Amino acid sequence: MMFVAPLVSLVLAAFVAAAPADVYSPPITYPTASTVWEVGYSYNVTWDVSNPSKRITNKIGMIVLAKGGVLNDEAPLATGFSILNGKQQITVPDVTPGSDYSIVLFGDSGNSSPKFRIIA
Numbered sequence: 569m570m571f572v573a574p575l576v577s578l579v580l581a582a583f584v585a586a587a588p589a590d591v592y593s594p595p596i597t598y599p600t601a602s603t604v605w606e607v608g609y610s611y612n613v614t615w616d617v618s619n620p621s622k623r624i625t626n627k628i629g630m631i632v633l634a635k636g637g638v639l640n641d642e643a644p645l646a647t648g649f650s651i652l653n654g655k656q657q658i659t660v661p662d663v664t665p666g667s668d669y670s671i672v673l674f675g676d677s678g679n680s681s682p683k684f685r686i687i688a
């Protein structure tokens with residue numbers, strides 16, 4: 569019996585450490601799979617902030633455009649906003665039209681939108 573209690577707490581500690589409770593990764597609500605963006609126009613990217621984690625490590629957000637899943641992190645669409653805003657206006661850069669674009673919202677971790685279309 570002497571050895572059981574320490575073992576149980578060790579196992580519990582391992583589970584607590586593995587739980588991703590501190591990572592705040594709000595789901596993107598716009599753009600969606602049916603979104604079409606036009607080069608040069610502005611849109612509000614939105615995400616769900618209804619259930620924020622109590623301890624957010626990094627509240628400063630960044631929005632990056634990806635094509636075919638490849639991030640263009642050299643030219644983020646927006647930086648330096650609060651991840652708690654739930655919304656950030658961006659302007660679509662002069663990119664090649666395509667239907668394999670997505671955006672990734674970074675805060676504590678990254679969350680990707682579905683693929684959507686950008687037209688010229």
Ligand SMILES: *[C@@H]1O[C@H](CO)[C@@H](O)[C@H](O)[C@H]1NC(C)=O
Pocket residue numbers: 610611612655657
């Ligand atoms: C984005 O949201 C802001 C604040 O609600 C609003 O003033 C602005 O017009 C919106 N931008 C677009 C492109 O809809």
